[in-house]
Amino acid sequence: xxxxxxxxxxxxxxxxxxxxxxxxxxxxxxxxxxxxxxxxxxxxxxxxxxxxxxxxxxxxxxxxxxxxxxxxxxxxxxxxxxxxxxxxxxxxxxxxxxxxxxxxxxxxxxxxxxxxxxxxxxxxxxxxxxxxxxxxxxxxxxxxxxxxxxxxxxxxxxxxxxxxxxxxxxxxxxxxxxxxxxxxxxxxxxxxxxxxxxxxxxxx
Amino acid sequence: xxxxxxxxxxxxxxxxxxxxxxxxxxxxxxxxxxxxxxxxxxxxxxxxxxxxxxxxxxxxxxxxxxxxxxxxxxxxxxxxxxxxxxxxxxxxxxxxxxxxxxxxxxxxxxxxxxxxxxxxxxxxxxxxxxxxxxxxxxxxxxxxxxxxxxxxxxxxxxxxxxxxxxxxxxxxxxxxxxxxxxxxxxxxxxxxxxxxxxxxxxxx
Amino acid sequence: xxxxxxxxxxxxxxxxxxxxxxxxxxxxxxxxxxxxxxxxxxxxxxxxxxxxxxxxxxxxxxxxxxxxxxxxxxxxxxxxxxxxxxxxxxxxxxxxxxxxxxxxxxxxxxxxxxxxxxxxxxxxxxxxxxxxxxxxxxxxxxxxxxxxxxxxxxxxxxxxxxxxxxxxxxxxxxxxxxxxxxxxxxxxxxxxxxxxxxxxxxxx
Amino acid sequence: xxxxxxxxxxxxxxxxxxxxxxxxxxxxxxxxxxxxxxxxxxxxxxxxxxxxxxxxxxxxxxxxxxxxxxxxxxxxxxxxxxxxxxxxxxxxxxxxxxxxxxxxxxxxxxxxxxxxxxxxxxxxxxxxxxxxxxxxxxxxxxxxxxxxxxxxxxxxxxxxxxxxxxxxxxxxxxxxxxxxxxxxxxxxxxxxxxxxxxxxxxxx
DNA sequence: ACGTGCGGGACACCCCGTTAGT
DNA sequence: ACTAACGGGGTGTCCCGCACGT
Numbered sequence: 001x002x003x004x005x006x007x008x009x010x011x012x013x014x015x016x017x018x019x020x021x022x023x024x025x026x027x028x029x030x031x032x033x034x035x036x037x038x039x040x041x042x043x044x045x046x047x048x049x050x051x052x053x054x055x056x057x058x059x060x061x062x063x064x065x066x067x068x069x070x071x072x073x074x075x076x077x078x079x080x081x082x083x084x085x086x087x088x089x090x091x092x093x094x095x096x097x098x099x100x101x102x103x104x105x106x107x108x109x110x111x112x113x114x115x116x117x118x119x120x121x122x123x124x125x126x127x128x129x130x131x132x133x134x135x136x137x138x139x140x141x142x143x144x145x146x147x148x149x150x151x152x153x154x155x156x157x158x159x160x161x162x163x164x165x166x167x168x169x170x171x172x173x174x175x176x177x178x179x180x181x182x183x184x185x186x187x188x189x190x191x192x193x194x195x196x197x198x199x200x201x202x203x204x
Numbered sequence: 205x206x207x208x209x210x211x212x213x214x215x216x217x218x219x220x221x222x223x224x225x226x227x228x229x230x231x232x233x234x235x236x237x238x239x240x241x242x243x244x245x246x247x248x249x250x251x252x253x254x255x256x257x258x259x260x261x262x263x264x265x266x267x268x269x270x271x272x273x274x275x276x277x278x279x280x281x282x283x284x285x286x287x288x289x290x291x292x293x294x295x296x297x298x299x300x301x302x303x304x305x306x307x308x309x310x311x312x313x314x315x316x317x318x319x320x321x322x323x324x325x326x327x328x329x330x331x332x333x334x335x336x337x338x339x340x341x342x343x344x345x346x347x348x349x350x351x352x353x354x355x356x357x358x359x360x361x362x363x364x365x366x367x368x369x370x371x372x373x374x375x376x377x378x379x380x381x382x383x384x385x386x387x388x389x390x391x392x393x394x395x396x397x398x399x400x401x402x403x404x405x406x407x408x
Numbered sequence: 409x410x411x412x413x414x415x416x417x418x419x420x421x422x423x424x425x426x427x428x429x430x431x432x433x434x435x436x437x438x439x440x441x442x443x444x445x446x447x448x449x450x451x452x453x454x455x456x457x458x459x460x461x462x463x464x465x466x467x468x469x470x471x472x473x474x475x476x477x478x479x480x481x482x483x484x485x486x487x488x489x490x491x492x493x494x495x496x497x498x499x500x501x502x503x504x505x506x507x508x509x510x511x512x513x514x515x516x517x518x519x520x521x522x523x524x525x526x527x528x529x530x531x532x533x534x535x536x537x538x539x540x541x542x543x544x545x546x547x548x549x550x551x552x553x554x555x556x557x558x559x560x561x562x563x564x565x566x567x568x569x570x571x572x573x574x575x576x577x578x579x580x581x582x583x584x585x586x587x588x589x590x591x592x593x594x595x596x597x598x599x600x601x602x603x604x605x606x607x608x609x610x611x612x
Numbered sequence: 613x614x615x616x617x618x619x620x621x622x623x624x625x626x627x628x629x630x631x632x633x634x635x636x637x638x639x640x641x642x643x644x645x646x647x648x649x650x651x652x653x654x655x656x657x658x659x660x661x662x663x664x665x666x667x668x669x670x671x672x673x674x675x676x677x678x679x680x681x682x683x684x685x686x687x688x689x690x691x692x693x694x695x696x697x698x699x700x701x702x703x704x705x706x707x708x709x710x711x712x713x714x715x716x717x718x719x720x721x722x723x724x725x726x727x728x729x730x731x732x733x734x735x736x737x738x739x740x741x742x743x744x745x746x747x748x749x750x751x752x753x754x755x756x757x758x759x760x761x762x763x764x765x766x767x768x769x770x771x772x773x774x775x776x777x778x779x780x781x782x783x784x785x786x787x788x789x790x791x792x793x794x795x796x797x798x799x800x801x802x803x804x805x806x807x808x809x810x811x812x813x814x815x816x
Numbered sequence: 817a818c819g820t821g822c823g824g825g826a827c828a829c830c831c832c833g834t835t836a837g838t
Numbered sequence: 839a840c841t842a843a844c845g846g847g848g849t850g851t852c853c854c855g856c857a858c859g860t
Contacts, residue, residue, distance in 0.1 A: 027326070028327070031236040035850065046824080046851090047821090048821075050853095055851070109326050118319060121312070121384050122314070122384065128385065131385055162394075166398050167395075167398040170395050173378040173381040174374030177322060181321040181335055183325070183332065190370050238832090250841085250842090251841050255840065439640075439644040442852085442853070455819050458854095522789065526793070529793050529795070530639070530792065531644075536795065571802070574790075574806050575806040575807070577786075578786030578789070578803050578807075581785060582783055585730060586747075586778075589730070590748075656845095659844050662828095662829075662831095667830090668828065817860100819859085822856085824855100828850100829851100830849085831849090833846095836843090836844105
């Protein structure tokens, strides 16, 4: 029944706040992000924010759970699920998202999940455990896909699926971190290709 | 009678402020770090800080130039300089620092340079250009060492030195980022080994 | 089907709110007390509260009228009504309630009526007039009882009933105030005994 | 040396803040008092307040230590110190201050020390211990004066000095509490006289 | 009769910078 | 070279009250 009554801008208030918060934290970090900016951008009041979330911390947690996690699954995990050729799927994903983020300019802001991980992991257990779970899920999905690829014959039998999974997630951090620090599209592309070349050597 | 007069604690004022600032920013980030905490930890007053540095921003720049840059060179670049076997040297460095940081517990705070890079690159050009220069220097040194290794016969001739350099720096970001996000020593070790195995495959 | 429908917890909503409000204001004062805490403790929503009471102020008035006033009459006035030996009755009441409040620990919170009187009298006429009426009633009842005691021969004929009444109510404020400020049961007992000794000197 | 540089209004900033805070807390209680009102009345900024006091709590403690305690000693303790006729001295003090507070209208605000004691004792140990110490000092001084009166022959030898001291402090709470709750000068005078009559019966 | 979502504003905190003085 | 007092302003928190809806 949801008394959300479709607000003026057409989105329910809670979703508007979450989206604004995601963007604000993406741009300025969690600690640097301002609730005033968030409510202003969302077109709502502080009262509405405080009604929906117990405070800045809970809002941050909700951003991870309700915005970042779905984004991760949509971008990286879903298409990996049933693929018999995981190496190609991963290469394609890297190449596609690198180009997308360069085209949109988003690459200079890095990866939203990694940004939060690097900023908040040592400071707040709630953030750390949520984000660590997502990275674990990511590694686990890659491992499963690689194992499937070995069975399907598209991946060499000697490779260690868990080791590859660790390296891929690690490389995603590093590639987007490099793009953010250098703001150099060419360097970001080179980073992606360095990884893709390594992956190619693991294919059957 | 230069202002380097040894203060009560035995260090000149400017150095004490720099060290406190480095630690504060390492722990709480640049935006989250407090000048009040810094001066309190350094045992000086705000007046002294503002006498030595024009403001928080300039202090941050000085931390990069005068603390982080030397640290980077000492830890990663110096021993790479004349080594005829770069692959081994890099492997050793990774293994040693991973163990050191696990032993000291510092791994949960990540890499100071990467922390600042991820937080400040999109927000402040002064930080970004300084840090990007350091990463460039790093890649350049690795590339030079690999080329030397090829000439010395310790590295296979097919490898692209620049590509390896990109990948190594990228992997350092990713490994320390993984350690920070997971707070799991085993996972950090596994990340390091995944990289070292790859490097091994590039040796002659 | 009046709104007195027994709620889940077995008490009608209005009574539950009043009790929660009484406790909240007793513990944190009227200004410091939070409506959110009250509704949470009562297990109702703010809508219910605002349906029953026009606002915080009216709720406070209702607490005085419907909780504190009955409490006062039950504890101090009822047993005084027909007593021929008022001095003993008052002494007994003081001694009993001092011990009860020490045993329950409530003495560190003082007297609910006096607390509200001291906090709100200069700030809000509605509170002041209600509470002042109760104190007047108290003095009036003590005066009547003392007069009855004089007629019954249990009180010396020289005493001024009104003066005694003033002093007794004043002393109740002072004793519970002393207990609250000192949190020292021995001092509270000594205060009560100092009063009882004085009263004894007024008996025939 | 005091760098207080005699501010525009002629008083050093810290003293102006303390005085404003005392008045604000006297009128609205500690919890109800607003730092904004205090700085506005003192003609200073938030920065100045925060520089002088660590927060609202510390400001409240300083008001007790640096405003209320001296006031207590000046009004009640000093002239009691060497008096050979303590009963008269105390009676005079009560009568004088009751009339003064009625004339100034301050009696409707009660006693500043008792106000804070009743509001904050159960909520904050720092307030409670400070104020309790002052009340203890008061009782101790009255006890000493009564003992001196017994030796000087102005007080009956049977009276218990400690018991009288307890009663006097208790009565001060009660008298000013009564004045505040009733806002009736006649009732406040009657309260004072009831106490003075009792004291008279203790004189030699 | 009562629940939900929300408005608007005040609050204490505390930050970074400056200025007058030593 | 260094200090202390102080200026403004922005932060997250959270409160009381209303307007719907059922």
